[in-house]
Amino acid sequence: MTSQVDRRQFLTRAALGGATIVGATALGSLAPEAAFGATGPSVAPGAPDPAFAEGRITSISGSTIIAAGSDGTLNRIQTTGATSAWKLTPTSVGAAQVGDGLYARGVRMPDGTLAADALWLNIVSLDAHVVTLASDKVHLDHQGSRITGHVVKGVSAAVYNGTPAVADLSLVPVGGHVHVVGAWRPDTAEIDVSTVYAKV
Structure with a gap:
């Protein structure tokens, strides 16, 4: 290393x-x-990371x-x-x-x-509530704001209960809470989904 x-x-x-x-x-x-990720070992808690x-x-x-x-x-x-x-x-x-x-x-x-x-x-990492789920989109509620997550073929994946990522997002729980990492589409309330972390 x-x-x-x-x-x-x-x-x-x-x-x-x-x-x-x-x-x-x-x-x-x-x-x-x-x-x-975590800051370097020499950075005091609350201090900016150089x-x-x-x-x-x-x-x-x-x-x-x-x-x-x-x-x-x-x-x-x-x-x-x-x-x-x-x-x-x-x-x-x-x-x-x-x-x-x-x-x-x-x-x-x-x-x-x-x-x-x-x-x-444009990276985003957010906790959200799943409102609706379709094959190409997941509609999310994040702190009272609606966000559209676009499922990108060959890129978007889901991690269920900490298992390895899979391309099948169909088990993402509608009405449940998830963590989403993706790429924001600037000046919109839309993201392209990289990974959805869910418990099922």
Whole structure:
């Protein structure tokens, strides 16, 4: 496993253009759940994680992404040939667009820029109540808001009672509570479903 020091040195060299490029997934998981992973051991409870940035993309210039954080902070994120990206499925950094929501993990550079080893674009993770279920959609209630979850053939899956994921969402309990990971369709109340976690 790559140590934190090795990871920092690698990403610093990559951001400065001097590293041999490898897939960023060699530095950690790109699974959607990893976007919400625990902070590093040196981060005090409640303190910001210097290896993390979030926000909505306001501009993209070459390999630099600017994202307005939910706390009002403007986050400068440097991508490299080693940065991996997720947007419902693993993709390229080029899939990022102005207006997308963004979570990024990487290494903080001396100037405050985050050299990203992984980006998650438009990712959502929410607890919801299932209102209706069809073969191509699941209608959800999340804290009083209605959300339409689109089932994407070959991508969407369900995990029942902690068992391995399956493509069959027909057992998702209407009227029950689920946890959903997916990709938000910006400026809508709609998501593309990655995984539904349900108890049956």
